[in-house]
Amino acid sequence: MALPVGTILDGKFKIVQILGEGGMGTVYKVEQLGTPPGSSPYYYAVKELLISPNTSEEDRKSAIERFNKEIALLHGLKHPRIAALMFPFQERGNSYFAMEFVPGRSLEKILEQTNAPLPEEQVIRWMTQVCEALTYIHTRNPPIILRDLKPGNVMITNDDEVQLIDFGIARRFDPNKRTNTENLGTISYASPEHLGSITMPGQRRSAQNPGKLVQTDARSDIYSLGATMYHLLTNYEPDPIQTPAVGSILAKNPRLRTVKIGNTTVCPVEQVIIKAMQQEPAQRFQSAEAMRVALQQCLPNQPAVLPGTTVQIPAISPNSTIIVSTAGANGSSTLGGIICPKCGFANRPGAKFCKRDGQPLVAGVAVPPQARAPIQARPVGSGNSIQARPVQHPPAGAPPSRPSQPIRARPVQSPANGQTRPAQPIQARPISNGTPVDVNAAYRAGLQHLSQKNYAEAINQFKLAHTHGGGSYDILYNLGRAYRQSAQSVREQDPRLFNEQMRQATEYFSEALRLKADALDAQFQLGLCYRDLSLLPQAAEAFKKAQALNPKDTAVYYQQGLVAIEQGAYREAEALLKEGLRIQPDHALILVALGRLFIETRQMPVAINALLKATQSDPALWEAWFELARAHMRQKEWKYALSALERARQINNNVAEIYSAMANCYLKLNRKVEARQMVKESLQRDPKHAEALRIQKQL
Template identity: 60%
Template structure:
């Protein structure tokens, strides 16, 4: 929920307007308290106390990475980051306020393609900003370039915003850790691999492993231009066919080269959106030069055949088969109002669309008979293991006459999108269908297991039986993934987490030991081994694992927190206090660190210090009943009954069944 207008943040910034809201937070326009009329933008990461720990950690890590990336960026087309801070358990950073409108808003208001020359000049500025971030050491890859992330100021200046999923390029990595982004503008390598021209991904042809690099932003810029100049989102991960862009916008400028009519800006877009990164412009500067030559009055650029291109080639892609391009006026126009209907959201898309414009759902085209593999799809849904859900699994409706794709990769992609959107039941359906249509691969098995695990976690506090059943299925598929790829660190680690959640501690230990064998310097593995040992009451063994983890990463807040709890449980209170103080230093936002520190002080009969730590916990999570119960105990021990009663009322208001609060109530 957005903060009320007028809220003061960090004692310096007054909220005056909500600029945008998402599932993980909000962007505000704020006024500096000491400088009336001077505005900034504040981005908020909202931490939901009910969020699973893994998701919480990932969200905070992405937010902190965004801060780290932007802090040293100084470019006229990128807003500067001013300061970051934490307040009320949430994370914030302040940056320059950019007045104006995003290009998707401008496109919506224009109700049609934007002016070609204006788009070219805007995109040249975007190229300059990309050249700057790509030239950093190491290079910064934006990974989510799209019309909504490009602002145009009232003066016509261009500002590149939202570095939320940007990353630093690591030449030693083969794929991305996370494949995030907006599907219509994402490069093929966002999925982690690319195939040869004209080939499709399949279990037999998984493609060459790659990670996103600077050329991935080039693809996204081409896709953005496609949208701006046609008023239609591009087909996800597809290179436009020659002539297709002019067919959607006959007003685009054409020139005659060697007796052939070509459209310079169309050829720039096609080159930028090549499937293989080696066939795109190799730098943002090369694309800027190409765009400049597309402006009226420039010399006619050469047409260059793909893939025989130089990194700085300007225009690309001759007509198919080497024949002259068809004049725009003679190209067939798509029929209106007869496009496929999205089976998820019901939107009628344009004719020929392969993915829904609204939600990215794959769309089915074609013949007038129900294909045999519709039955195969239904059988796959029916074969889902018992206990996956207690709601009916909704098979996606298919229009009569629309053949279902038998490409397992299509279902795998759809499953990834559902998983990213937390549509866990739908993701399970899609991954199961991908398995039914092809040979089981590590990626599909691992993703299916993730979907089961995340679905189980969403049920943890709602339905214990469903939680257990789905977590069991997650463990089964992670085990299959491990069998498919023996040295898969992530699968071993996730399998250990599943067994830990299921209380199967020997199996959890075995899985984490395998992960330790693969990555002996990963502190997180020692943390989990320590957790498994503590669950079984093996305190000395747990201490050994946790101390080994701290040798690898002395500032690992979770290891410090676990070690502090261990020392408290074994009545080593001074050691517990020392370690927990270090945990709160490493991660001041972690409420559990402050709460456990307060409890450790209480066990040592240090009531004032306990209250100080518990107050820090209360500021970070004011709805947690046990914090108030602990504070009531401290006040009672200090013979401050008025304060104790007040804290007791607060505790019972939040949890009427709190055992500690009810016990204290009898004493008071």
């Protein structure tokens, strides 16, 4: 039986709505208590495991095991299309866990209210987002299989974005198993593997013919995604464990888009669904990313072939094919986090601004613009069903190949203060027997290695291109990028190598600017290098030149403000940061920097206001919540500080400073038990954390 609205859970959640009830519990919408004044109420979804006294011991153990598995699976997942786990707790003898609340409607609810096939273009766009989430969980180590993908478990937010919910029967893939321990799921959307075995085409499963033992894997979710699309586009549930016949989906929804290929009319989205719902897993799309690519090409008004390498996916009919592209519409992958196009930093999925340089980010862009020169692509998926066409045109913007006329680079000059000393360069691999180097090939290989974070090999390839006749701006600029990103990757482990490689980067960026004085990217990167080397006057000068090249670049104002703060020029820093906000008022990182500045200058009300705006602009930026807590602590508002720190901890639970600050707040409230626990948590993450050790002595 559901708890009444108004019930307080775990001392900090008030039930405001019942979202759903089932045999084993209820899902509630709850409001977090103690939200700082001026900020909007914050809601969570709390899932309850409620076991009836009449439940058998076996079913009870199974329910508890599934509940705990769901918590364990969600604990490590951080993706903008997956509702995030916050934390589990116990209350009144029952088990609960709090999750991110997803406002909106499930696709099941949308179907019920519409009672008609949903618009094709909208369904395709939603399903490509589902593919992004599936790609994320399928590429975990070990892979996670959702196993219950269906319209009821796909939420559409008020911003028309997809969120996957309910990992109740998800499992980690175990290659050592022949079949599933449990075969659960909703039968209309379940793949044949959900039943534990596959029978030959045309055969029925029986005691005498149990079929070949199999377990669900990533391709099982592909089947369920195809079945979900079938329901959304026809308003009919698919027949259980059946592959739709060619033309059957179009017959139920004649408004689906068709194309003429030769003398045959085909429905691209129908072919994608049929391929996804093949009985044999090897005949389906072999990854969610491959299906996303196919779906992208099914969108109306798409060109016949998108830029980049193309592949052909044979349809069920031997006379029809779908042409799709291996690249997204912008020529870049959406796997993993968002790569900053300026500094190459891999930001968390969903980030709006680069954490390293403050550059505004575009969701889905995962390859810097300079790395978009195409290279020979490998076939998508596996087996012989997908064939890559050869790339026939050279990449746009690639440096000209002139191996017969090598160009010597001018001597690299050190910064004016003379502190830079040459680092030992990473040696390029020798070319045997005087074989001429293909400058284009070396350049493209360098870009590929750089995008894959194989920095040593990227440097090798760019140097080959540079020393064998490719002394262009592009090669020098990317050599600088490779050295800088390589330096960033070893910053904590090897400070000496960090400094050497960062100095090398400054030399190549300076050389690139001598070839192209108005290059904003190289000027900005040079400023970042100087700042990383603590050469603040040189950094300020570089960013000033970058500002002159583009007075509307908020990332430049952000960096200028940080440099001014580090130089102690607080008034100048405030003016620069406010100018950046004038251009982009919701720039969360600039708001956080301003908040820190106001804390340092003891302007607490103004700091709190700026930091509240930062949390509203980017609720997943833990630093904004942490700095907001610091401001409240300066005001001795311990409860408000704890509330903000709890939000920071939910986003990033590995930061020792968060726990030591929470310990400090609990100590001020005379809650010593909680303070000791937070000190313990802090020291587990950093045994030498000074603030935690100080509080430990007080306790």
